[in-house]
Amino acid sequence: MSIFALRHRLLSRPRPPPPPKESSKQHPVAMVSRRVRSDIGQARRNKTFRWSDDMRVFLHVLHTDFTYSKAQNAIIFRSVFADDVQQYGATNERLQVIITAQVRERNQMRAKVWINICRTSLDAAELERRERFRALIQAAATSSKGHGTCRTELGPSSTVSALRPQIKASKATAARSSPVPETVLPPRNDETLQAKPPMPLSKQAPIGVWAPQSPPDEDEDELCSAAPQSKLLNTGFNARALVPVIARQQSVRTKLSLPATSSQRQRISVNVASAQKVHFTQTHGTVINITPKKLAQITKDLVPVSAQEAHPLMSGLVFRYWAEDGSSGLNSENGFTARKYANRVNFNQPPPLCTSLDWSDLFYHIDRIGIQKEFESPFISVSNSLIWIIRLALKEIDDKPGCKGRISVIDARGLARGSLYYVPPYHREMKKSFEFTAGSWRYAGTHEFIVWKEIPRRAIVHTFAVKDLMRFVRHSETLRRALRFDLISAASDLKNKIIPALRQRKVGLTDELTSAFARLANLMGFTTQSSIEHISNLLCELCQGWGINLVRQTDSEWNRLAGVFSNALFAADGKPRNLRDETCLKRGFLDGIAFASSAHFNTRHNEKTINLMYKQARLIGLGDPGKIIMDELAAAQFTLMMFEKKQQKTLPGYKTQLLLEGPANDEGFASADEEDYNDNDEVAVHQPMLRKHAARLMMEEDTMMQSDDEMVSYEFGDDGRVV
The missing domain is CATH 3.90.210 (Heat-Labile Enterotoxin; Chain A)
Known part of the structure; x- marks a missing residue:
């Protein structure tokens, strides 16, 4: 083979790829600090937490009847709905945000579902369900008492140990949990962490509190030192310091640990004493302590x-x-x-x-x-x-x-x-x-x-x-059981203690209580001549102030209950019944019940609460109280009109002759238009309801005819004078 052929053969072969060049990005030291961005947060954001009706009712009971903190509410909610929360993959911090958003929607009453949940009229099944939820809340709070290390009683999804480090974390999570740059973070080894289990917290001295700016997975044990004690259940969480196991390279922002105590009052006093305050002397000489900002x-x-x-x-x-x-x-x-x-x-x-x-x-x-x-x-x-x-x-x-x-x-x-x-x-x-x-x-x-x-x-x-x-x-046994003077005169907060206690009794608006309210109104100076506004105001104060349970009823049932009130007030006042006063009393009663269904006091003070009141009133069947009264009056008026039309057929002269005495047409009979005209005149005269109107028209026509007869004609001559 010639040298030229060999050279051509070597050049025609495919060349192997060049060896890879070393890059700083693939350095073993740098590879340790470089982590693949986690998709946990993105997957969690893509999921939507589905709120069921039981969840919303449970949340309503939790925020209405109990006074736990946000963190405690999250633990209790997770313990009851563990499967739903675990399916969503929400941490305690994220669950607090979700619950807070739902509570804000509840307070603003934007969704119709919350209007139904917050209504005051509840049937037996709904009351039983809410009592069951209260028992679950009490059981969850009681079982969590005294377990500071791990709250296994609150459900499998909330058992997160305070000492367990986070093996899988995203880059954003690592950046939030440590101020050290990510390029110098040491590699984590699962076997190393599992080979050296941490010392139990019961044997460790509380040396500090780990408080990152935004912890990726908030531990339930943090409730022990931050959550206030419940005012209704007398159950609390033991306060202690959190000492997590962290890497030596990470800098920890330590805080002075508070003394371990279960009393909310002592914790508040320590926080107030530790705050920097200055003395301020009032005009009357009293010295108070306020913050420099105030x-x-x-x-x-x-x-x-x-x-x-x-x-x-x-x-x-x-x-x-x-x-x-x-x-x-x-x-x-x-x-x-x-x-x-x-x-x-x-x-x-x-x-x-x-x-x-x-x-x-x-x-x-x-x-x-x-x-x-x-x-x-x-x-x-x-x-x-x-x-x-x-x-x-x-x-x-x-x-x-x-x-x-x-x-x-x-x-x-x-x-x-x-x-x-x-x-x-x-x-x-x-x-x-x-x-x-x-x-x-x-x-x-x-x-x-x-x-x-x-x-x-x-x-x-x-x-x-x-x-x-x-x-x-x-x-009066009915009023004594409904008004409870012994309870409202107690030394307690009216809005937060007494009124909720009155509402929990679930006293319904029965016929006996309605009659008793009418007699009480007469004692307070209300009579059958009272205005609609005064009756409405009184019924609203009695039903809303004492937390009377208003159950949904039909229009006829509400109208019947209004009739019971008006009859009782007529009997107490000793006046004879009349349609005008009875209608006004019933209208005032229905309007007062509609305003009493509102969840806000001073409902009439602004338009927003008035609109919310009408939504709440529709839930008990009083969306339009005036329509109930007007329909009743319209039905009575229609009955009277039908009776009058039937009555006029029995009066003499109702049927007119077809052959009239007036001028005849070409065929010798009166035309159809003339018959209708005469028919209308005959009916107008003999119909009892229109006799006065017909008589007035006839008098006006006679007056006009007399005025025409008395008219005088004048003639003027060529010189302009009257002839």
């Missing part, structure tokens, strides 16, 4: 309250409790006068605007120091809540057995225009000055209004003695 916010320039907040929409009735103490000119059945204007010359002057009220007068009227110093206030306190006023009266009678307490029912429309002010916006603004004493800053005044200068006699509907009310309720 001290910097103290300002003497208060923002004026708008007219929309100072004069909200309301029902028209307010109540005032007062005692006969012999002070002339202040409190009496003939009117009320503010202390500042008592026994002084009364000048007719308009009330001040809501933006120009004196802040000092408002402060000393609300703060307890004004009562101690008998400050001459220009205002008179009233309330739009009946249960709040009766509770105040019962507590004062218990403290002073010989007190002659009275309650006045006041019509706000009888007050001077613009003289009624709502307390909460003014109290909220004055809290910025940190001048309230003796706990007055905690008083929100949710149901308090103040009246400037005086309440005239024309505005007072009725005044009754508190002892008469107590005696009346004592002699």
Whole structure:
């Protein structure tokens, strides 16, 4: 073979690929720090947590009847719905976010499903299901008590050890859990970690708390030192320090561990004591401790309250409790006068605007120091809540057995225009000055209004003695069981303790209770002549204030119950029944029940709560109370019209002759149009309901004919004069 042929053969062979070049990306040291990005987070984000009806009802019971923290709620929720949570793959931190979002949707009442769950009318099956959920919550909380290391009792999905390191973690998780750069993180070996099990926490000394900025998998044991104790179940979680096993290269942000205690009060006191505070001396000499941030916010320039907040929409009735103490000119059945204007010359002057009220007068009227110093206030306190006023009266009678307490029912429309002010916006603004004493800053005044200068006699509907009310309720088994004066007069929080306890009794609105409410209304000064607004306001205060259970009923059933109320009020008032008053009483009853179905107090104050009220009222069959009354009246009117049409056929002269005396047509008979015209005239004359109208038309026609006969014609000559 020639050299040229050999050369050609070698050049025609395929060349092998060049050897790979060493790259810094494949360095063994760098390979340790480089990790493949995990898809755990993306898979979790792609999943959607499916909320079932049982989950939502369970969450509603958990947040309504119990006061656990967010972390505790997540553990309890996971223990009951372990399979659903495990299928979603949510950590405790993620589960807290999901539950918080669902609770926010519940509070805003945006979804119709939450409106159905939060309704006050519950059937027997729903009550049984909620009682079963309460038992599950109590069992989960009780079983978790005393188990600080591992909460196996709360379900298999929540048993995460505090000492178990996370073997599989994404790059984002590692970056959040450690401030060390990822290029120097040592490789993790599962066998090494399993070969050296950590020492149990019971044998370790609490040296610090591991608090990463955003832990990837929050441990249940962290609840022991952060979650508050339940107020209803007296169950708590043991507080201790978390000492996880971490790599030496990682820097740990240690914090001083709190002393291990199970008392919530001690934990709060330690946190308050450890916070940096400064002394602030109030105007009256009291020294309080506040944070520097709040001290910097103290300002003497208060923002004026708008007219929309100072004069909200309301029902028209307010109540005032007062005692006969012999002070002339202040409190009496003939009117009320503010202390500042008592026994002084009364000048007719308009009330001040809501933006120009004196802040000092408002402060000393609300703060307890004004009562101690008998400050001459220009205002008179009233309330739009009946249960709040009766509770105040019962507590004062218990403290002073010989007190002659009275309650006045006041019509706000009888007050001077613009003289009624709502307390909460003014109290909220004055809290910025940190001048309230003796706990007055905690008083929100949710149901308090103040009246400037005086309440005239024309505005007072009725005044009754508190002892008469107590005696009346004592002699009625139905009212005694429904109103529970012994419970509402207890020294406890009205909104958070007493009213929930009243609602848990599930007292229904029966015929006996409806009749008893009518007799009670008559004792309080309501009669058959009372307006629809007053009856509605009273029924709303009785049913909503005392937590009466309103069950869904049909229109006819609600109408029948309204008739029971009107009949009982007519009997108590001793007046004969009439259609007008009975219709107004029934309309007021239905409107009051519709407003009582609302989950918010002061429903009439803004349009948002009013719209929510109508949604809630539809769930109990009262979406349109006026339609129920109008349908009843329309049915009665239709029955009367049918009777009149039947009655007019029996009257003489109803049938007219076909051959009339008038001018005949070409065939000698009256035309069809003339027959209809004469027929209508005949019916109009003989129909009882239209006799007056027909007589009036005939008189007008006679008058016009007489005026035509009396008309005079004039003729004018060529010279323009009358001939």
